[in-house]
Amino acid sequence: MDDFSPSDLKTILHSKRANMYYLEYCRVMQKDGRVLYLTEAKQENQYFNIPIANTTVLLLGNGTSITQAAMRMLAQAGVLVGFAGGGGTPLYMACEVEWFTPQSEYRPTEYLHGWLQFWFDDEKRLIAAKAFQQARIAYLQKVWQKDRDLKSEGFDFNSEQIQSALGTFHARTNAANKQSDLLLTEAQLTKVLYKFAANNTNTTEFKRQHQPDKNSTSKANDFLNHGNYLAYGLAASCLWVLGIPHGFAVMHGKTRRGALVFDVADLIKDALVLPWAFICAKENATEQEFRQQVLQAFTDHKALDFMFDTVKSIALTDEFGVDENA
Known part of the structure; x- marks a missing residue:
């Protein structure tokens, strides 16, 4: 044929x-x-x-x-x-993302040109990084307020604990003067979300382990690593389609070759991967069951669409246009 x-x-x-x-x-x-x-x-x-x-x-x-x-x-x-290694987590290095991307001379150029217009300016790159942070919270709000299954498991966006954490997050994000400030603020919010999810699912003594461990006894950690890698796949696909190299990150630093993949994946991880990792761990789900649940959530909440819309908006507008109150 x-x-x-x-x-x-x-x-x-x-x-x-x-x-x-x-x-x-x-x-x-x-x-x-x-x-x-x-x-x-x-x-x-x-x-x-x-x-x-x-x-x-x-x-x-x-x-x-x-x-x-x-x-x-x-x-x-x-x-x-x-x-990937077993269960969808990286085979060689837990902090690296490796993809074989199709080779084509017909990748679009407009998004790369737009990205580079601001990327070499530290102040503009910081504005873009803040837009990413605001977009991820807007997406978390949209998903958690809409998803009945998450609501039934106690993931209420309007809870006092979440709103308090977001108030601090927005204040510190707006006041940040460099990317390291944003990363610290992001880490503090994620820590609160881990605690919130652990309490909702009665997960005791949870401690985040980013590197896959064959001897791990924490299903929540295993599922977080697994789900994050699936999110990296969507992010890498989004960037490849738009023609933006993975090295032009706005959050994770200039020295990490795949850093922009992490930036884009972060748009959806807190909203979808984090809660379902804890819920599936509580239910003692298998890796396959967790993977099916997360992939279905990606589809239901149009995660890839959201990645495309956010990256295109930032690439093509001077304001890097995401309203934190959206």
Whole structure:
């Protein structure tokens, strides 16, 4: 069968694509013009189709291999491929994000040009960083006020504890004079959110561990790491589509090669990954059940759409336009 052209495979906008896949102990290959993954069963081998035109990110975990032909078709469809460790957490370094991004000379340039117009100016880059912080809170408010499942688990945006923490957060964010001030304020808010989530789910003696640990006994930590890596996949896809290199971060510093991925992923992590990590841990869910829950939440609350809208707004407007009261 003749190869599809990229235009044939990109009929679904990335911001509207529905699928992220995490695969382990299988072989990914091209067969009859489709990308399949093969699992070995006792009686017979089983093939499953990957709908690449409606897929954003493919994560390959333990025991996986992929053929050159499959990678070619994934690249034509604009699917980002990442190699991960067990459970979707990074294989080599917990603080690094590695992606195989499709190569194309037809990436847009307008968003990169807009980004660079402010990025080299320290003051403007700080304004953009504050806009990111305001956007993440606006998204958290929208999700927590809308999602009935989260409300039923006690994640009430209007609770006194959350509102008090946000009052401090906004005051310190507005007063910040450098990125390190914003990072400290962000860390303080996240600490409050961890405590709030732990209390809601009766999680005792929770202590955040960012690096995956094979001997971990904290499902909440494992699920946070797992869910964050899924968010990194969406963020990396958003930036690749818009043509903005991952190194042009506004929050996480100029020296981290993938830092902008972390900035963009942070837009949705507190609203979606954090609460569901604690809820699924309380329910003693499996990794697969947690992954399905988080991916469904990404879809229900249009997480990728929100990433695209925020990054495009900041890239193309002088005000870096997100209203903290939105």
